[in-house]
Amino acid sequence: MNLVPGRGNASMSSGMSFKYSVFVSGYIDLKFGDDFIVKPNHHCVEAVQLIGMPKDERDEICEITVVFYLKHLKEGQLMSDMRPDVEELLMLILDHLSFEHGLQIQEVRTEGISLSARFGMIRHFNEESKVKMEKDISKEGFEPYKRLYRAAMRNRDDVARFMFLYSLLHQVLNVNTQGKIDEYIRSESCRQWYRREEDMQSTKYSNKKETIYTWLRNQVGHTQTNSEIKNVTKIIQIKVNELSCILKQAINECD
Numbered sequence: 001m002n003l004v005p006g007r008g009n010a011s012m013s014s015g016m017s018f019k020y021s022v023f024v025s026g027y028i029d030l031k032f033g034d035d036f037i038v039k040p041n042h043h044c045v046e047a048v049q050l051i052g053m054p055k056d057e058r059d060e061i062c063e064i065t066v067v068f069y070l071k072h073l074k075e076g077q078l079m080s081d082m083r084p085d086v087e088e089l090l091m092l093i094l095d096h097l098s099f100e101h102g103l104q105i106q107e108v109r110t111e112g113i114s115l116s117a118r119f120g121m122i123r124h125f126n127e128e129s130k131v132k133m134e135k136d137i138s139k140e141g142f143e144p145y146k147r148l149y150r151a152a153m154r155n156r157d158d159v160a161r162f163m164f165l166y167s168l169l170h171q172v173l174n175v176n177t178q179g180k181i182d183e184y185i186r187s188e189s190c191r192q193w194y195r196r197e198e199d200m201q202s203t204k205y206s207n208k209k210e211t212i213y214t215w216l217r218n219q220v221g222h223t224q225t226n227s228e229i230k231n232v233t234k235i236i237q238i239k240v241n242e243l244s245c246i247l248k249q250a251i252n253e254c255d
Contacts, residue, residue, distance in 0.1 A: 016079060018086050022064040022094075030062050032125045041138035044082045045089055046071045048137075050125070066090065091147075092137045098150035099248065100132065102241075145172055145251045153244065159220060159233055162240045165247050166217045172250045178218075182211045189249055193242045213243050 030052040037049045046069045053063040068086050070079070148168050155161035166181075173184055185194050200215035202208040203222060210218070216239060219232045 016070040016073075018068045018070070018079075018083070020066045020068075020090060022066055023062070030064060030125070032064075036125060036130055038130055038134040038137070040089065040134060042085075042089060044071055044085050045069065048089070048093065066093065088142070089137060092142055093133070095142065095146045095150050096133050096136045098153050099146045099251075100129075100136075102153070102244070143251075143255075145254070149244075149247065149251065152247075158237045158240050162236045162243060163217065163220060165240070165243045166213065169243070169247045169250060172247065172254055178210070178214050182214050184250065185211045185213060185246060189253060190246050193246055212239060213246070 032050045032052045035049075036051070037047050039047045049065075049067045049069070051065040051067070053065055068089065070082060070086075073079070145168070148171075149165075152161060152164035152168055155164060169181060173181060175181060175184075184190065186196075194211065198212040199209040200212060202210050202215070203218065212235070216232060216236055219228070220236075
């Protein structure tokens with residue numbers, strides 16, 4: 001992470017700030033508008049500003065500057081004393097960006113945090129995005145499942161990401177069988193993603209059908225030929241984003 005303490009926005013009371021550079025691949029642009037400032041309920045941070053930096057179209061990397069404007073220091077307190085709390089708040093913001101906007105976050109650069117999204121597009125962040133972020137990062141403590149969701153989404157390999165998401169769905173639902181997972185996927189909560197006609201015959205039980213998601217999860221460990229592996233991988237590439245949405249729904253319902 002590239003931490004740059006310095007003078008902040010003149011409108012912020014203390015004039016002190018920490019700045020982080022966040023690098024994003026897979027997007028044409030990330031638009032936060034002219035004044036994307038959130039004010040979390042935080043003991044040492046007055047406000048956080050997200051700025052989409054100008055980008056050369058030939059460059060595959062976008063950059064977001066995240067600036068944390070600090071409250072006044074207490075007597076005997078140093079800016080460096082605030083760093084752990086500021087960095088935990090940054091982690092909450094990254095959890096939020098991953099969970100709410102589907103960014104695949106890759107923490108691989110010493111000079112910053114690399115965000116990777118699978119599809120090239122323009123992402124607009126509006127006033128509603130700001131209000132939602134402000135509310136989420138003001139909560140006490142981090143939310144473990146959202147942190148794990150971000151960890152799952154950082155997998156660039158579709159099959160690895162799919163398996164991680166399915167495993168996490170198992171934890172979130174707190175069930176002990178795949179049948180219970182399929183019950184949830186077939187429930188009203190997931191009606192916009194589940195399609196009955198996609199159910200597959202179980203390879204283990206002759207009288208049982210599995211949702212496409214459970215069938216794919218089981219096929220990964222039981223494919224016998226390269227052609228089968230290739231076919232399963234192609235289907236996973238199509239269904240992995242739906243599984244991430246199902247997991248998000250389950251996490252939202254368990255909050």
